[in-house]
Amino acid sequence: MNPTDVLITGIGVVSSLGLGADAHWQALTRREPxxxxxxxxxxxxxxxxxxxxxxxxxxxxRGDQRQMETWQRLGTYTAGLALEDAGIKDDEALCASMDMxxxxxxxxxxxxxxxxxxxxxxxxxxxxxxxxxxxTTELRPTLFxxxxxxxxxxxxxxxxxxxGSSRTFMGEDGAGVSAIETAAARIRSGQSxxxxxxxxxxxxxxxxxxxxxxxxxxxxxxxxxxxxxxxxLGGGVITGSGAAFLVLESREHAEKRGxxxxxxxxxxxSGRARRKDTDLQKDLAAMLAPLQQDVRPVLAIxxxxxxxxxxxxxxxxxxxxxxxxxxxNTLTGHLKEAQFPFAVALAALAVxxxxxxxxxxPSSEKPFESAPKAxxxxxxxxxxxxxxxxxxxx
Amino acid sequence: xxxxxxxxxxxxxxxxMGVVTSLGQGKKDNWRALTGGQSxxxxxxxxxxxxLATTISGMVDFLPESSRGASALTFALADSAAEEAIGExxxxxxxxGGPLFLAAPPVELDWHNxxxxxxxxxxxxxxxxxxxxxxxxxxxxLFDESQFAAIADRLAEKYGTRGLPITLSTACASxxxxxxxxxEAIRRGECERALAIGxxxxxxxxxxxxxxxxxxxxxxxxxxxxxxxxxxxxxxGFVLAEGSGALVLESLENALARGAEILGIIRGCxxxxxxxxxxRSKPDGSPAIAAVxxxxxxxxxxxxxxxxxxxxxxxxxxxxxxxxxxxxxxxGERMRTIPISSNKSMxxxxxxxAGAVEAxxxxxxxxxxxxxxxxxxxxxxxxxxLDVVPNVKREAEVASVLSNSFGFGGQNxxxxxxxEAG
Numbered sequence: 001m002n003p004t005d006v007l008i009t010g011i012g013v014v015s016s017l018g019l020g021a022d023a024h025w026q027a028l029t030r031r032e033p034x035x036x037x038x039x040x041x042x043x044x045x046x047x048x049x050x051x052x053x054x055x056x057x058x059x060x061x062r063g064d065q066r067q068m069e070t071w072q073r074l075g076t077y078t079a080g081l082a083l084e085d086a087g088i089k090d091d092e093a094l095c096a097s098m099d100m101x102x103x104x105x106x107x108x109x110x111x112x113x114x115x116x117x118x119x120x121x122x123x124x125x126x127x128x129x130x131x132x133x134x135x136t137t138e139l140r141p142t143l144f145x146x147x148x149x150x151x152x153x154x155x156x157x158x159x160x161x162x163x164g165s166s167r168t169f170m171g172e173d174g175a176g177v178s179a180i181e182t183a184a185a186r187i188r189s190g191q192s193x194x195x196x197x198x199x200x201x202x203x204x205x206x207x208x209x210x211x212x213x214x215x216x217x218x219x220x221x222x223x224x225x226x227x228x229x230x231x232x233l234g235g236g237v238i239t240g241s242g243a244a245f246l247v248l249e250s251r252e253h254a255e256k257r258g259x260x261x262x263x264x265x266x267x268x269x270s271g272r273a274r275r276k277d278t279d280l281q282k283d284l285a286a287m288l289a290p291l292q293q294d295v296r297p298v299l300a301i302x303x304x305x306x307x308x309x310x311x312x313x314x315x316x317x318x319x320x321x322x323x324x325x326x327x328x329n330t331l332t333g334h335l336k337e338a339q340f341p342f343a344v345a346l347a348a349l350a351v352x353x354x355x356x357x358x359x360x361x362p363s364s365e366k367p368f369e370s371a372p373k374a375x376x377x378x379x380x381x382x383x384x385x386x387x388x389x390x391x392x393x394x
Numbered sequence: 395x396x397x398x399x400x401x402x403x404x405x406x407x408x409x410x411m412g413v414v415t416s417l418g419q420g421k422k423d424n425w426r427a428l429t430g431g432q433s434x435x436x437x438x439x440x441x442x443x444x445x446l447a448t449t450i451s452g453m454v455d456f457l458p459e460s461s462r463g464a465s466a467l468t469f470a471l472a473d474s475a476a477e478e479a480i481g482e483x484x485x486x487x488x489x490x491g492g493p494l495f496l497a498a499p500p501v502e503l504d505w506h507n508x509x510x511x512x513x514x515x516x517x518x519x520x521x522x523x524x525x526x527x528x529x530x531x532x533x534x535x536l537f538d539e540s541q542f543a544a545i546a547d548r549l550a551e552k553y554g555t556r557g558l559p560i561t562l563s564t565a566c567a568s569x570x571x572x573x574x575x576x577x578e579a580i581r582r583g584e585c586e587r588a589l590a591i592g593x594x595x596x597x598x599x600x601x602x603x604x605x606x607x608x609x610x611x612x613x614x615x616x617x618x619x620x621x622x623x624x625x626x627x628x629x630x631g632f633v634l635a636e637g638s639g640a641l642v643l644e645s646l647e648n649a650l651a652r653g654a655e656i657l658g659i660i661r662g663c664x665x666x667x668x669x670x671x672x673x674r675s676k677p678d679g680s681p682a683i684a685a686v687x688x689x690x691x692x693x694x695x696x697x698x699x700x701x702x703x704x705x706x707x708x709x710x711x712x713x714x715x716x717x718x719x720x721x722x723x724x725x726g727e728r729m730r731t732i733p734i735s736s737n738k739s740m741x742x743x744x745x746x747x748a749g750a751v752e753a754x755x756x757x758x759x760x761x762x763x764x765x766x767x768x769x770x771x772x773x774x775x776x777x778x779x780l781d782v783v784p785n786v787k788r789e790a791e792v793a794s795v796l797s798n799s800f801g802f803g804g805q806n807x808x809x810x811x812x813x814e815a816g
Contacts, residue, residue: 045525104563106502115521117505117509118524122512127506127509128441129445132442133444135600135603136446136603136606139604142672145608145672148500148802149563150563150565151802151803153667154804155803158669158804162669163667163804165666166665166667167562168562168564169560170562171543171546171561172543174558178558185584189581191578191582206521210540211503213525214531214537214539270557270558271557271558272550272557274551381543383541384541384543385543
């Protein structure tokens with residue numbers, strides 16, 4: 001017990017499974033949790049779509065909603081859930097002194113404008129002039145702001161008045177790891193007393209799928225659990241839209257406010273394995289070793305993406321260390337920057353309830369009978385960068 | 395010499411610096427041009443300018459990667475600055491041994507590649523055809539272009555930085571944030587040294603058009619070198635530019651122990667987010683004021699200890715007015731006599747790189763006892779009473795600098811740098 005222990009006092013999560021921490025706990029502890037899938041809209045790709053969301057419950061001004069596309073709305077909405085859950089929302093003083101670290105990619109491009117350019121390019125041979133002509137006349141001026149990576153944070157400042165500081169990390173799964181790791185380090189060192197950290201990913205846009213498929217990472221045609229992806233159907237990743245935000249506080253700060261925490265963030269490790277040259281399983285085992293506690297088995301909330309090689313390496317590393325895995329991407333799809341924040345949120349819920357999730361994929365995941373006092377959260381990037389953290393009782 | 399600050403934290407020294415702007419590659423060429431009042435702003439030649447309201451920029455056109463898309467150029471810019479900085483600091487350029495903090499622009503598949511893939515596709519199913527062509531092409535370089543982690547990953551591989559590299563964006567404050575993150579990591583005792591880079595080679599046609607649609611850019615195309623005129627009455631927007639700045643940050647204790655030359659000290663960093671509007675700042679300037687005050691307080695310094703301000707000074711009507719308001723509020727009457735200049739009058743606005751580029755120039759200002767001018771100051775804005783070091787450099791002893799960086803999305807980050815540990 002230390003006054004600068006890092007406590008999780010607010011959770012906001014959104015995925016195809018529902019809205020908020022309670023809805024996720026309910027959905028994920030059902031005997032046979034079911035994925036929500038959209039097989040048509042982006043076929044041959046499958047996505048876990050967003051549930052219906054009434055944005056106005058967290059973004060009351062129409063004008064604010066109009067300035068954003070779905071990715072920023074989703075992040076701003078979910079940040080609001082976390083702030084509300086922590087009892088900080090609408091507390092002007094707490095929000096104004098609250099630090100913020102967001103992991104972000106880019107926002108949505110205008111599909112119609114882009115397609116018009118692609119189509120026109122087939123009948124002309126002056127593509128550069130064509131770009132100028134179309135982009136100057138057809139782009140909505142405010143769309144740029146809806147695309148800018150740091151404008152998710154910007155919108156959270158505007159809508160929720162979180163203005164202590166604002167930093168946006170970029171870089172897919174790894175950015176989510178760095179965001180949590182840096183946030184926890186700030187609290188432990190006394191650099192922050194309370195902090196909002198999280199990410200959102202909106203996969204329901206052709207460009208979001210394109211970015212994966214440039215590297216051949218997606219699975220086509222058929223859904224299967226994250227541990228059973230089929231090499232004949234592509235690279236193994238099935239994506240989902242979702243977001244996860246956490247309110248982190250020092251123990252001292254949380255106690256002063258009389259808040260009951262979900263859990264505490266213990267050690268967090270991150271790395272950049274040279275995957276081409278080294279054995280990722282060994283690297284992950286080395287990363288895991290110092291995080292291990294004596295209690296066996298360990299519940300591991302895994303952000304394995306389904307990408308064949310890293311998913312196999314992670315599973316082998318975790319199981320060799322005696323962990324019982326729960327691969328949540330089976331039910332949510334890959335959430336990119338939000339993977340690690342989401343894993344930490346699910347781990348914290350399990351620790352708080354003193355109950356493990358039933359197997360998300362009973363043919364690949366073992367039962368976990370005891371009450372977990374700690375849970376491991378992982379995010380091994382589908383292409384690069386790795387991280388894991390131990391979530392413990394507060 | 396003491397190696398901790400007044401709060402007991404490790405002091406952070408700068409022991410290596412590198413820079414690239416439209417004025418040239420490396421500190422030497424840049425400093426000569428900058429103190430000579432030379433402008434790097436020139437007509438755009440990288441792509442046709444038909445239909446564009448702005449036809450000038452401060453692009454870096456002299457690198458082999460200059461015509462190979464935003465990702466390739468951003469990497470090349472970061473690479474050049476990093477090599478110069480690490481070389482000066484005397485560390486291994488293949489085993490740097492500290493973390494990397496990279497401020498970089500958001501990435502996207504380049505339009506030329508998008509068009510090429512589509513031309514290769516069956517074109518029957520719109521975006522489906524494009525995605526299918528992407529999968530079939532299976533070109534790793536195109537994938538990398540769409541990945542936000544890729545540039546930092548390459549830099550980490552080449553220079554042997556430690557751990558998971560952090561790529562960040564706080565819009566036009568990004569470069570300063572990279573330095574802040576490195577400084578904070580050293581203060582937390584996580585590392586002895588860190589590499590902070592700001593790099594931006596993203597001046598594509600689409601980027602230019604996006605800023606143009608927000609009315610942010612100068613359209614004074616006739617005499618490019620005259621277009622960026624911070625604090626002037628007839629300023630009409632910033633000039634889009636490219637560049638990079640890299641700094642080797644190191645605990646002072648470690649730097650002294652290995653006998654490194656101390657180029658400067660990062661004394662304090664401060665930030666404050668603005669909740670007013672996505673592109674405009676709060677009319678009372680309170681967030682910028684709070685950021686300046688936070689930097690001073692983090693440095694443990696008072697207002698009268700600042701000898702020079704390296705302005706954000708973008709040459710937009712809004713920024714320069716706001717910056718004047720906030721500085722006048724913090725420094726009071728003395729602000730009329732504190733020299734303040736804008737490097738952007740010569741290099742334009744290097745966006746994600748600006749905070750790092752301008753930190754390098756701030757430290758050179760102290761080391762060389764020379765303040766670079768604000769050029770094109772021919773028509774002063776009567777509402778902005780500042781000593782902008784107009785048009786010609788000034789010899790002056792400068793012991794400490796405040797460097798401002800403000801960005802879209804309510805980002806305000808300020809750095810206080812000093813010659814001595816204090």
